[in-house]
Amino acid sequence: MASIPLKKKNLVRPSTFLAQWGMFFRQFVKHPGMIGSIIPSSASLVDAMLADVDWARARLFVEYGPGVGTFTRTVLERMHPDATLLAIDLNLDFVAFLEAQIDDPRLRVVHGSAADVRRFIRESGHRQADYILSGIPFSTLPEGVGEDICAETRTALKPDGAFLVYQYSAYMRRLLSPQFEELQERVEWRNVPPCRMFTATKREVLAQAA
Incomplete structure (x- = not known):
């Protein structure tokens, strides 16, 4: 989908490539279980994950673990x-x-768990999200937390909304399949390491008349 030009571009404060990598590496060392890879996502992965987003329709986009x-x-x-x-x-x-580096009135950064996504959505003045993107490493989460996040995510999405997930293993498939009516999976080989991409779409099933 083509992006929509802004009348006023978001302001990104000066930040060198090395500063971003330095922050990412330090946090990986401190919290390896919270970060899926020691290397930030590639531009190829970003483009592939966002390629099918309907930007003209989307009014609330949620990101887990930015x-x-x-x-x-x-x-x-x-x-x-x-x-x-x-x-x-x-x-x-x-x-x-993020708060120090990006000055854009459309961005709201909150500290908390993805399991509380519906509360954060309400506090932002919305009811449901069009898209939710996640790169958090679900395979390292405590037992039951991944299932809870997926269930909350489905409820937080509008009908026909999509949960976009990038992971470095196929573990996510078993969490998404029970929750979403439609699941697509593909691999971005140009990322280091190669990354699995999941698109889980919420489809409202109409009850059949008796």
Whole structure:
């Protein structure tokens, strides 16, 4: 989908490539279980994950675990001027980094768990999201947490909304299949390491008349 040009571009404060990598590496060392890879996502992965987003329709885009903003910046570049990007992260250092680096009124960064996504959506003035993107490593989460996040995510999405997930294993398939009516899976080989991409779509099933 083509992006929608903004009347006023989001302001990204000066941040060098090395500064972003430095922050990412330090957090990986401190919290390896919270970060899926020691290397930030590639531009190829970002483009592939966001290729099918209907930017003209989307008014609320949610991101779990934005980290240093690799996806966040691209989402803001493509997003509608009237849309909102809600970024949820458990890591306070990443929250502070994003708030210091990106000055865009459409971005709302909150500290908390993806399991509380519906509360954060309500607090942002919305009812449901059009898209929810996640790169958090579900395979390292405590027992039951991944299932809870997927269930909450489905409820948080509008009908025909999509949960976009990028992971480095096939583990996510077993969490998404019970919750979503439609699931697509593919691999982005140009990322290091190669990354699995899942698109789980919420389809409302109409009850049949008796």
